[in-house]
Amino acid sequence: xxxxxxxxxxxxxxxxxxxxxxxxxxxxxxxxxxxxxxxxxxxxxxxxxxxxxxxxxxxxxxxxxxxxxxxxxxxxxxxxxxxxxxxxxxxxxxxxxxxxxxxxxxxxxxxxxxxxxxxxxxxxx
Numbered sequence: 001x002x003x004x005x006x007x008x009x010x011x012x013x014x015x016x017x018x019x020x021x022x023x024x025x026x027x028x029x030x031x032x033x034x035x036x037x038x039x040x041x042x043x044x045x046x047x048x049x050x051x052x053x054x055x056x057x058x059x060x061x062x063x064x065x066x067x068x069x070x071x072x073x074x075x076x077x078x079x080x081x082x083x084x085x086x087x088x089x090x091x092x093x094x095x096x097x098x099x100x101x102x103x104x105x106x107x108x109x110x111x112x113x114x115x116x117x118x119x120x121x122x123x124x125x
Contacts, residue, residue, distance in 0.1 A: 006022045048060075052106075090121060090123050098112060098114040
């Protein structure tokens with residue numbers, strides 16, 4: 001049974017930092033690309049960042065470049081999202097997801113095979 005479990009969300013002031021973690025189980029984590037997505041109330045789910053199976057390639061949405069860092073530890077079956085200089089507009093539910101697809105499609109939600117339940121991030125102004 002595949003499971004993706006996010007943790008690390010919470011309430012933070014603007015300018016602060018959070019680190020999200022996503023623990024994976026039930027599949028061969030080291031062979032899947034991983035992504036972080038977010039969805040704010042009334043908005044569509046959007047990609048935040050993605051990382052290839054070996055960690056050598058990463059993708060970031062323009063809105064988070066220079067502030068967020070995605071990384072993974074294949075020995076721990078975990079992917080991380082370090083978020084810095086947070087803004088109120090970063091407020092959303094954050095989801096991790098796994099894909100067997102190619103790097104070129106990492107920004108597309110329909111590429112992903114497995115999804116977590118999400119963790120809330122709230123940034124106060």
